[in-house]
Amino acid sequence: METKGIDRELEDEMEFIIDRNLILAALLDVSLAVSTKDTIPILKGIKMEVFDDKIILTGGNQVSIIKKIIKGPAVSIIQTGSTVLEARFLVGLVRKLENDLHVKSISGSIVVRSGEVETTFHGMDPAEYPKLHDSEAGSEMVLTIEKLKEIILQTGFAAAINDARPVLTGCHWRFKNRILTCAATDSQRMAMRKIDIESDLNRVANIPTASLSKLLKLLPKQAGNVNIQISDSFILFKTPDFELYSLLITGSYPQIDRLIPTGISTEITLNRKTLENALDRMNIISNHHKHHDVRLSICNGEVIELSTIAYELGKMVQKIMPNEIQGKKELDITFDSIFMLEAVKSIQDAQLKLSFYGENKPIVVESTAGNDQLSLISSVRTK
Amino acid sequence: METKGIDRELEDEMEFIIDRNLILAALLDVSLAVSTKDTIPILKGIKMEVFDDKIILTGGNQVSIIKKIIKGPAVSIIQTGSTVLEARFLVGLVRKLENDLHVKSISGSIVVRSGEVETTFHGMDPAEYPKLHDSEAGSEMVLTIEKLKEIILQTGFAAAINDARPVLTGCHWRFKNRILTCAATDSQRMAMRKIDIESDLNRVANIPTASLSKLLKLLPKQAGNVNIQISDSFILFKTPDFELYSLLITGSYPQIDRLIPTGISTEITLNRKTLENALDRMNIISNHHKHHDVRLSICNGEVIELSTIAYELGKMVQKIMPNEIQGKKELDITFDSIFMLEAVKSIQDAQLKLSFYGENKPIVVESTAGNDQLSLISSVRTK
Known part of the structure; x- marks a missing residue:
């Protein structure tokens, strides 16, 4: 029998034997797109299509669809066919099985044998499973x-x-x-x-x-x-x-x-990991503020000071020695420490550059490696 | 200064230096007894008592209290004293610190220095912390x-x-x-x-x-x-x-x-791990029943069959070869698979013994090692 396409009709009498770890990994992948709360019942299922030379598993929701193509020596196909099985139950079962799965469709029910364990499912009608509208070529x-x-x-x-x-x-x-x-x-x-x-x-x-x-x-x-x-x-x-x-x-x-400001007043280069750890720690206190307020200032024209305070709890201060400060050596700006932390974490290099454009202006976070990557975060007005 | 007892009054001006991992482990232990939802505000805190030769941390709720005693070369005590600090904040902070902690009480506030990080807490009054009524000697x-x-x-x-x-x-x-x-x-x-x-x-x-x-x-x-x-x-x-x-x-x-029945009708000895895995798997289906119904029967007088069915989902059957069946070789009984699984898991030996006393009677689960341990679970009436 020849494979004509993934949406063609297949007989109902499918049968195959498959390695347990192989199908479990594929089921977990397609499950990423399956919501157990989906209002369309068939979308709670995983579509299983058995061809001569491969098995295709499909899971989807109303926005996205994932297909996994399983081939190779760990699959032995006896009879082509298709079905749709409830995703959560199927994944839950395969997790708990210990041996190869022998899957067979018997008059509408799907029987899964694995070692001494025999499980019978009610299959859903694969014809009801939504098809991709891939007529529109991209x-x-x-x-x-x-x-x-x-x-x-x-x-x-x-x-x-x-x-x-x-x-x-x-x-x-x-x-x-x-x-x-x-x-x-x-x-x-x-x-x-x-x-x-x-x-x-x-x-x-x-x-x-x-x-x-x-x-x-x-x-x-x-x-x-x-x-x-x-x-x-x-x-x-x-x-x-x-x-x-x-x-x-x-x-x-x-x-x-248009969001990126112009007219840098101060540029600070510093160690990424030091800043990341400091922000992560500051967040213990700053998360008591709606905007996770952390204040950054330059002390004596040469040391960065980060600080945060929550009146009911306490305060935290950390000084960081930067690699370099260019431009105006005075600075006092407040930002959201969660936003800053996520921006800092997205940079893969050891050093980063913070650019400041004045009070109440956004802050730009960039890699010093100049790889066309930047983050911009609003400053928080404290007055 | 001499240590007189863990509940004596200490000066407020405590100061000590301690290894970060040591105090973190102790804080996590006493936190087991601290509920962040406790209605008594001071019980959301951890009491810290610094003596000449040790530090005692105390956390508690309205039922239980945990004390940890910290001694040894990783603690350096500069000044005795005591305070109560908000548990969640303190644990959150120490988790994020990287160096030894230098803890010092300064006019009611507690200052924790660790590397370049300085954190200031509002301490609570240790005199308000509930004392144990240990007058009653046990x-x-x-x-x-x-x-x-x-x-x-x-x-x-x-x-x-x-x-x-x-x-x-x-x-x-x-x-x-x-x-x-x-x-x-x-x-x-x-x-x-x-x-x-x-x-x-x-x-x-x-x-x-x-x-x-x-x-x-x-x-x-x-x-x-x-x-x-x-x-x-x-x-x-x-x-x-x-x-x-x-x-x-x-x-x-x-x-x-008085709960333990008498008059065994059937006794089955089997491999504990085989039964444990089977019950764990059956639960994927049996958890659709209020009582997690799993049925156990003897087939042909020699094989154990476990089965469970949920009409909307499917069914699962597993045969297990027992080591021995003593007494009546006919049996058909339903039980709660979660209760049975927990009983089976509590046994540490490779073999276990199930004793049956008749339909609708409890089932006794025992180790075959005869170590004075048993579990008893009710059977589930299905008719």
């Missing part, structure tokens, strides 16, 4: 796994959590002049990363941050490429092992470049 | 750490969670004829363990299971002895490192011995 491009991880980790944290403005819950990707600019902002802070691409693609896409978080979990540790297809309504990430399909968020995105 | 006895862990682990799981009958939330310890009988029951199941003791103590005590759980966490991995003092109202567990004081639960406890 533009294609390729990114390495490494770059893809980088741009998501360096921007995604700044996206909005609450969906008062839905477009801000996404990451904004702009493909133009062979540069991909990725940005995210929740309107209190912004993170941006630019990378060179080998594609003449010219479009923008607002990708749900939740879909990108799932992608991060799916991406393997090994080096490799990810094929990306984008249309006006969806984005598809594809490797030989998996596919992640996500709808895009409609709406116009803020003009990112 | 009877004393000694148990090894190993035995103490065993008896708690083998019985505590069967105590009631909800406090409809407060006495059932405790573990019942009966000292009589140089035997300590420990029991717990939530009225659906019971667990019991007897050990020989070298004491002529003759009394009963209903110890809050929550206090025994804290004790388990405090007990070190190394061998050693625990000194136990019991009175009518409290129990005190004491080692050179810590003290755990707990009020007892008043009320009369059910007559444990």
Whole structure:
């Protein structure tokens, strides 16, 4: 029998034997897209399609769909077919099994044998499972796994959590002049990363941050490429092992470049890890403030002092010796320590640069390696 | 200056230097007894008493109190004194510090210096911290750490969670004829363990299971002895490192011995781990029933069959070959798989014995090693 496509009709009488660890890993991956609270009952299930040469597992919600393609010597296919099984029960079962799984469909029920354990499921009708509307062909491009991880980790944290403005819950990707600019902002802070691409693609896409978080979990540790297809309504990430399909968020995105202030007054270069540890510690006290207020000032023109106070609790002060202070050697500015900490953590180099543009102006956090990455956080007005 | 006792008045001007890991471990231990929701504000704090030769940390709630005694070369005491500091903030801070702590009381505030970090706390008045009413002298006895862990682990799981009958939330310890009988029951199941003791103590005590759980966490991995003092109202567990004081639960406890049925009809000996894994797996389906129904039957007079079914989900069947079946070779009984699993897990030997006394009668789970340990679980009526 020949594989014609992943959405073709298959017989109901499927049967296969598979390694327990192999199917468990694949089930956990597709489960990333399955919500047990989904209002559409069949979306609480995982679709299992058995072809001559592979098994495809599919899990999805109303925004994203994950497919895993299982092949190789650890799978032995006896009869093609398809079914949909309740995800939570299926994953719970496979976790507790100890031996190879022998899966067989018997008049609508799915029987899973593993060692001395025999479990019978009620399958759901695979014909009811939603199909992808992939009639709309997207533009294609390729990114390495490494770059893809980088741009998501360096921007995604700044996206909005609450969906008062839905477009801000996404990451904004702009493909133009062979540069991909990725940005995210929740309107209190912004993170941006630019990378060179080998594609003449010219479009923008607002990708749900939740879909990108799932992608991060799916991406393997090994080096490799990810094929990306984008249309006006969806984005598809594809490797030989998996596919992640996500709808895009409609709406116009803020003009990112206009957020970056001009006219630096002070520039401080310092050790990233020292600042990260200090902010993490300050947060024990600063989290008693709505905006996690931490104050940064320059003492005697040469030492950085971070401080935070919560009247009912106490106060914390830490001095940090910077590598260099350029420009005005006086500074007294308050910022959100959580926002600053996330910005600092997104930088991978040992050193970072903080740029200040005056009281009540945003602060820019950059790597000193000049890799086209920056974060911007609002200062907190204390008067 | 001489140490006169842990509750004497100390000056307010304390000062000491201590290893960060040492104080963190002690703070985490005393925190076991601190509830951040306690209605008495000072009980949200940890009392810190600095003597010439040791530091005592105390944390408590309205039922139990934990004291840790810190001594040795990793502490350097400069000035004795005492204070009470908010537990959550103090523990949160010490977790994030990286160097030795230099703690000093300055006019009511406590200043903690660690490397470049200086934190100032508002101390609470140590005179307000509740004192132990230890005027009532208790009877004393000694148990090894190993035995103490065993008896708690083998019985505590069967105590009631909800406090409809407060006495059932405790573990019942009966000292009589140089035997300590420990029991717990939530009225659906019971667990019991007897050990020989070298004491002529003759009394009963209903110890809050929550206090025994804290004790388990405090007990070190190394061998050693625990000194136990019991009175009518409290129990005190004491080692050179810590003290755990707990009020007892008043009320009369059910007559444990009368719960054990007589007239065994069938006795099955089987591998403990095989049964444990099977029950754990069955629970994926049985937890859809209020009583986690799992049915056990004997097939062809020689094989055990476990099965469970949830109509909306599916069913699971597993056959287990027992080592031996004695008595009647027919059996069909339903029980709570969670209760059975916890009873099975409490047994440390490779083999266990299940004793059946007839339909709708309790089932007794015992080690085959005959170590005076048993669990009893009610059968579930299915008709």
